[in-house]
Amino acid sequence: MRRITNIIFKIILCILTGVTLAALAFVIIFIVKEALPTFNDVSVHEFLFTNEWMPVEGIGSGARFGIFNFIAATVYVSFLAMLIAIVIGIGAALYLSCVATDRIRGIMYPFVDLLAGIPSVVYGFIGLTVIVRLFLKVGVHTGVCVLAAAILLAIMLLPYLISSCSETLLKNKEAYLRAGNALGVDAWYTISTVILPASWKNILTAMILAIGRAMGETMAVMMVIGNANLFPTLLGKSESIAAVIALEMGTAVNGSTHFHALYAAGLVLIVLLFIINVGINMIRNKLL
Amino acid sequence: METIMNTESIGTEEYVARSAGTEAAMRVRELSVSYDNKETLHKITTEFPKHCITSIIGPSGCGKTTMLLSLNDLIREIQGVKVEGEILLGDKRTDAIPQEELRRRVGLVFQTPMPFPFSVYKNLTYAPRYYGNHNKKDLDRIVKEKLALVGLYDEIKTDLNKSALKFSGGQQQRICIARALTVEPDILLLDEPCSALDVRSISVIEETLLRLKSQYTIIIVTHNIAQARRLSDKVIFLKDGRLIEEGDAAGLFREPKEAETREFLRGIYG
Ligand SMILES: Nc1ncnc2c1ncn2[C@@H]1O[C@H](COP(=O)(O)OP(=O)(O)O)[C@@H](O)[C@H]1O
Ligand SMILES: [Mg+2]
Numbered sequence: 001m002r003r004i005t006n007i008i009f010k011i012i013l014c015i016l017t018g019v020t021l022a023a024l025a026f027v028i029i030f031i032v033k034e035a036l037p038t039f040n041d042v043s044v045h046e047f048l049f050t051n052e053w054m055p056v057e058g059i060g061s062g063a064r065f066g067i068f069n070f071i072a073a074t075v076y077v078s079f080l081a082m083l084i085a086i087v088i089g090i091g092a093a094l095y096l097s098c099v100a101t102d103r104i105r106g107i108m109y110p111f112v113d114l115l116a117g118i119p120s121v122v123y124g125f126i127g128l129t130v131i132v133r134l135f136l137k138v139g140v141h142t143g144v145c146v147l148a149a150a151i152l153l154a155i156m157l158l159p160y161l162i163s164s165c166s167e168t169l170l171k172n173k174e175a176y177l178r179a180g181n182a183l184g185v186d187a188w189y190t191i192s193t194v195i196l197p198a199s200w201k202n203i204l205t206a207m208i209l210a211i212g213r214a215m216g217e218t219m220a221v222m223m224v225i226g227n228a229n230l231f232p233t234l235l236g237k238s239e240s241i242a243a244v245i246a247l248e249m250g251t252a253v254n255g256s257t258h259f260h261a262l263y264a265a266g267l268v269l270i271v272l273l274f275i276i277n278v279g280i281n282m283i284r285n286k287l288l
Numbered sequence: 289m290e291t292i293m294n295t296e297s298i299g300t301e302e303y304v305a306r307s308a309g310t311e312a313a314m315r316v317r318e319l320s321v322s323y324d325n326k327e328t329l330h331k332i333t334t335e336f337p338k339h340c341i342t343s344i345i346g347p348s349g350c351g352k353t354t355m356l357l358s359l360n361d362l363i364r365e366i367q368g369v370k371v372e373g374e375i376l377l378g379d380k381r382t383d384a385i386p387q388e389e390l391r392r393r394v395g396l397v398f399q400t401p402m403p404f405p406f407s408v409y410k411n412l413t414y415a416p417r418y419y420g421n422h423n424k425k426d427l428d429r430i431v432k433e434k435l436a437l438v439g440l441y442d443e444i445k446t447d448l449n450k451s452a453l454k455f456s457g458g459q460q461q462r463i464c465i466a467r468a469l470t471v472e473p474d475i476l477l478l479d480e481p482c483s484a485l486d487v488r489s490i491s492v493i494e495e496t497l498l499r500l501k502s503q504y505t506i507i508i509v510t511h512n513i514a515q516a517r518r519l520s521d522k523v524i525f526l527k528d529g530r531l532i533e534e535g536d537a538a539g540l541f542r543e544p545k546e547a548e549t550r551e552f553l554r555g556i557y558g
Contacts, residue, residue, distance in 0.1 A: 101367060179402045179464075181362055183415040183471055184391035193414075198405045 031270070034263035038065065041257045047264065053229050055248065055258035065261045069231050071268065073238035077146055077221065078214040081153035086207060088154070089161035096162065097169035098177075098191055109163070116159035124223035127152035132224055140235050144226040147234045152220055157210045164209075168202035169195060204284045208277050215273055218242040241269045312376075313338040313475055313505035314359060314394075319373035321354050321363065328354050330529045331373065336475070336522075341497060341506040343516040343537070346526035347552065352509040355526070356477045359507070360394035361387055377475075392419075395468035396477045400484050401460035403452035408435075408444065408463055411452045415471045434466040437503075438496050458489025462496060469504075476500065478508040482515065494519055513553060517541055525549050 038047065042065045050066030057063045096105055131151055136143030172195045180190030218240075226237025227247065245262050252259040312335035321329040329351045336342045344352045357363040358371060361382060375382040382390055403411050412431045421427060431448065435441035440462050444455070452463050461481055468476060478497075482490040497506055497519060510516050516523060520537035525546075533546045544550045 175402060176404060178362065178365070178398065179404065181365055182360070182391060182396040182398070182468070183418075184388040185415060185418050186388075189418060194404050194406075 028270075031263055031267050034260060035267045036260075036264075038257060038260040038264040041065075042261070047261070048268070051229070051231065053244075055252070055261065063257065065257065067241065067244070067261075067265050067268065069229050070239055070241045070244050070265065071272065073146065073225070073232040074215055074240045074242070074269065074272065076232040077149050077153060077225065077238070077240060078211055080146070080150035081157060081214050082207060082211055084150060084154035085157040085161055085210065086203075089158055090165055090203070092158070092162045093165035093169050094191070094196075096166040097173055098187070098195070112159045112163050116163070120156065120217060120220040121223075123152060123156050124220035127220060127224040135235075142226070142237075144224050144237060145235045146225060146232045146238050149221045149225040149240075152224055153214050153217060156217065156220060157214060160213070161206055161210055164206040165199070165203055168199045172198045200287065201284060204280055208280050211276060211280075212273055215269065215276075216242055218246045222246060241265050311338045312336060313378070314507075315376040316359075317374045317376070319355075319358060319371070319375060321351070321358055321372075322370045323366070324368040325370075328529050329358070332526075332531050334524055334531060334534055336505060336507050338505050339501055339503075340521035341501055341508060341519050342522040342524060343520040344507065344509045344524045344526060345511070345513065345516050345552075346532075348511065350526045351529045352526060353479055354529075356396065356479050356507065356509055359475075359477055360391050360396055362391070362396060392471040393473050394475045394477060395471065395473035397461070397464050397468050397479065397481050399480045401457060401464050403455075403460050403463050403467070405451065405453055407449045408452050408455075409448040411463060411467050412470050415467070419471070430470055434469045435463075437469060437500065438462040438466045439492065439499070440466065456489065458485050458492060461485060461489070461493060465493075465496065465500075469500075473504065475505045475507065478506070480509050480511060483511065490515070513541075525552065527552070 041063075047065055047067060048071070049068050050064070051068040052064040052066045053070070054061070054064045096108060100108065127148065131148045132143040134143075135145060135148050173191070176194045176198065177187060177190055180194060181187065221240050222243040225240060225243065227239045227243055228237040230236055230238050232238040245266055248258070249262055252262055315335040317333050319329055319332040320327060332355065344355060346352055354363065357366075359375060359382075363369050363371060364387075377385060377390065377393060385393075404414060406414070409431055412434055413427045416427060416430055421430075432441055432445075435444070440459065444450075444459065447455075452460060455463065461484075465476070465478075465481070482493055485493070494515065497508070500506060508516075508519065510519075517537065522534065523537045523540045524534040525532045525540070525544075525548075527548055533540065533544060533549045535545075540549070541553070544553060
């Protein structure tokens with residue numbers, strides 16, 4: 001009887017795993033299949049490295065599909081957001097793990113988790129009413145810009161970064177702080193020379209997951225980045241890959257090059273994410 | 289020393305009186321410690337003779353770790369702790385000694401080996417560097433000397449740049465003992481240092497401690513009575529935060545005075 005239950009259980013697990021893998025394979029195959037026809041009309045090089053995006057034929061000019069600016073904007077805004085978020089996130093995590101008492105930690109953690117659960121459209125709304133308005137006051141024309149998107153995105157990444165960083169910091173603090181204390185070494189010295197270095201590996205893992213979220217984030221970024229096909233600059237407008245897809249998929253004629261090009265842009269986003277993951281992983285394994 | 293070795297197991301007051309002639313490295317008077325107003329140690333008075341191994345034994349939860357943590361003031365790192373009474377290092381109250389100096393002079397080794405996640409060399413030079421020693425030659429000497437003290441130098445001298453986490457549990461614990469010695473303490477506290485180790489490592493560590501005795505005063509918490517017998521010059525038996533009985537090891541194990549001690553020792557032997 002025991003054995004039969006075991007076997008049944010195993011079979012169920014195998015089926016569930018199979019379904020997951022199949023779904024993933026299906027998504028990738030589907031996107032690749034829909035993306036490929038693009039390259040009948042546009043060369044890969046032109047698609048990736050030119051910056052004219054004119055999906056509909058105009059008078060006297062053919063349609064053009066170059067997504068270089070979108071790629072640049074996606075990478076630019078994600079890394080900028082990550083930079084802002086990781087500095088603040090590690091600071092907050094250090095406070096929570098090494099300064100705050102158990103009671104304060106007990107109060108703060110649920111709040112941080114709550115922040116992680118807020119839908120991105122709400123963040124986008126806050127971005128419009130607070131960040132964009134602030135930029136407008138400071139004198140940025142129309143207020144929407146890449147920096148606004150990066151700040152908003154950073155705020156969205158913070159809860160996740162704070163909770164995962166403070167978790168590893170806390171674990172390493174429990175392991176090493178007392179050992180430092182027992183040698184008479186100052187707590188902050190132990191934190192900066194032992195506990196933080198010991199936590200880098202997990203912090204980098206958290207960064208990989210966060211950057212994935214940042215690059216795929218559509219709604220909030222779309223609301224504040226300005227959506228103009230321009231090369232990203234801090235205070236200028238730009239447009240991310242995810243935003244292009246979301247904005248144009250509804251109007252693209254089914255089966256047109258435009259339609260396929262949007263799929264190709266999605267494929268580029270996936271590949272980009274993959275490259276960045278592998279890159280950070282390599283840094284992580286080399287450094288530590 | 290002699291007086292202690294010859295003393296039969298006797299009641300607490302009498303023991304303190306008789307061994308008064310022996311020089312104590314540390315003394316504790318009326319030490320009470322409570323966590324969040326829950327009293328964990330109650331008016332402990334005892335002393336730790338120089339260049340001896342003193343074992344603290346007792347059922348789990350009786351306050352042995354609390355006692356050790358009090359001795360080098362690590363207890364203050366815990367929230368909600370109250371400490372009363374006095375602790376003397378030599379003839380100076382520990383609360384009059386700067387915390388950093390106290391912790392240097394009274395080293396502590398924890399139950400689970402906790403080497404830093406660095407190379408052995410970096411582990412052993414960590415504290416000396418912190419205290420301003422950056423002389424390469426000097427640091428090399430410290431590493432060699434302290435590893436030799438714990439009988440590890442010949443064993444791992446070609447692996448000094450290997451991560452300390454890659455060594456066996458017993459080796460890690462000896463690295464931790466060596467690390468505690470790098471700040472030149474007078475007294476070495478060990479909190480059940482062998483409880484996570486295999487039999488072979490335990491006997492190596494015991495040999496190490498017996499060797500270190502000539503240079504350091506050693507205070508060890510152990511739940512292993514056989515180990516306390518093998519190592520100790522003096523034994524302190526705690527129960528429920530009270531000092532029930534203390535005395536020279538040979539006498540106390542042969543002929544415990546207090547019924548509770550007898551019961552505890554019998555319980556351990558089964
Ligand atoms: N950080 C702490 N906070 C509250 N109570 C504690 C703490 N550490 C220990 N205690 C309590 O103090 C008592 C003695 O603990 P401890 O000194 O660790 O005992 P032992 O080392 O003899 O097993 C136990 O009842 C334990 O629950
Ligand atoms: Mg203990």
